Amino acid sequence: MxxxxxxxxxxxxxxxxxxxxxxxxxxxxAAADSVVIGGSPVRISESxxxxxxxxxxxxxxxxxxxxxxxxxxxxxxxxxxxxxxxxxxxxxxxxxxxxxxxxxxxxxxxxxxxxxxxxxxxxxxxxxxxxxxxxxxxxxxxxxxxxxxxVIGMAGSGDPAYAAGTQAAVYGWGDTTGSGSYARTLHAARVQVLPDTVCEKAYPGSADGKYSATTMLCAGEMDGRRDACQGDSGGPLVAEGRLIGLVSWGSGCGRPGRPGVYTRVSDVVRMMGGRA
Known part of the structure; x- marks a missing residue:
């Protein structure tokens, strides 16, 4: 994490x-607090x-x-x-x-x-x-x-859903514009899992935080546009039908070169004794 x-x-x-x-x-x-930018409404019955x-x-x-x-x-x-x-x-x-x-x-x-x-x-x-x-x-x-x-299944260590380039979706009721426009209805945005090197470069260590591939996961778009934001924290990042991340932190919302950072669920699974 x-x-x-x-x-x-x-x-x-x-x-x-x-x-x-x-x-x-x-x-x-909060520095670690993140609503869905560039998303659209989704039915709760489908998620x-x-x-x-x-x-x-x-x-x-x-x-x-x-x-x-x-x-x-x-x-x-x-x-x-x-x-x-x-x-x-x-x-x-x-x-x-x-x-x-x-x-x-x-x-x-x-x-x-x-x-x-x-x-x-x-x-x-x-x-x-x-x-x-x-x-x-x-x-x-x-x-x-x-x-x-x-109940959604959690992706354990080695799951292919963590591979860079995998298409994923982030869900939440947070800020949809980055300027305090909180959603009334559930939204989701399509993002992709990014290489750890991208987030290591974006977040080498500052007041915002420091990226660690062991406990964190990087997802978004290199040019920004789609991201989690304030109010989305703790919400799910899902890929291939499995939970791979929890909205954690980032710098701004949907900013180019500043992708969203998520808690890596495989680390959670390990601490739960391998119950994926």
């Missing part, structure tokens, strides 16, 4: 009553594994409280970005967010379709490095299971 997933993970139960706080109108800017993270207490109710994306990898487990659960994004410690929920089956955030499921437990990767953005993932345990049809 080392050890088995179940060992040494920090369990955080978000059950404490939330303190009175001003709701944030949109996700707080039910895409879910939204929500807290109306923190982000208001206009868009169902959505502030990040996530993806269903087991009936009671979803993955998201570690930085989505940080105090920098939430405005308070996670333990003070009492209404953290996963919204499934809701493509249009202004409706009440689908289900809102409380998060029973959030496990943030203890090796997440907020300076480099390495290891940017967290696993959420749901209070009730989703249908098996909502």
């Amino acid at each position: 080392r050890r088995p997933f179940a060992r040494s993970w920090t369990g955080v139960l978000a059950t404490a009553a939330a303190a009175a706080a001003l709701p944030l109108a949109s996700p707080a800017p 039910p594994w895409v879910v939204a993270l929500s807290s109306r207490d923190r982000f208001g109710g206009t868009r169902s409280g959505q502030f990040c994306g996530a993806v269903v990898v087991e009936r009671t487990t979803v993955l998201t970005a570690a930085h989505c659960l940080s105090e920098g994004v939430l405005g308070v410690p996670l333990s003070r967010v009492s209404d953290l929920r996963v919204i499934a089956g809701r493509g249009d955030l202004s409706t009440s379709e689908g289900k809102e499921i409380p998060v029973r437990e959030a496990r943030v990767n203890p090796e997440y490095d907020g300076d480099t953005n390495s290891g940017d993932f967290a696993a959420l345990t749901l209070a009730e299971p989703l249908p098996e049809s909502y």
Whole structure:
């Protein structure tokens, strides 16, 4: 983005009553935070594994409280970005967010379709490095299971879906223009997996982060145009029907020479004990 997933993970139960706080109108800017640029609306029924993270207490109710994306990898487990659960994004410690929920089956955030499921437990990767953005993932345990049809398979190490040039799609409800125009409906953009050398050159190490091919994946277009953006963080990058990345970070949105950087899912699979 080392050890088995179940060992040494920090369990955080978000059950404490939330303190009175001003709701944030949109996700707080963060170096690792990324909505879909150059995409188009898609039906949630065609990609039910895409879910939204929500807290109306923190982000208001206009868009169902959505502030990040996530993806269903087991009936009671979803993955998201570690930085989505940080105090920098939430405005308070996670333990003070009492209404953290996963919204499934809701493509249009202004409706009440689908289900809102409380998060029973959030496990943030203890090796997440907020300076480099390495290891940017967290696993959420749901209070009730989703249908098996909502689960997407994860691509393990050596999967051909990681090969440079592979066509992929990134999903989210984030900024569609790069200027704060947040989507009400689920969008997706077609991108391609890029060689690691491209991101190593683009992100050799700065205040934005540092690219590591071991824990990260590079995807987008060399001339920009299509990319993830603010509000898409934690959402899925899918290739050949399998999950290969989680939206993590980048420099701007859809900028030439600044492709999107994703958490490499094969690294997550390794920490989960090889359950791809």
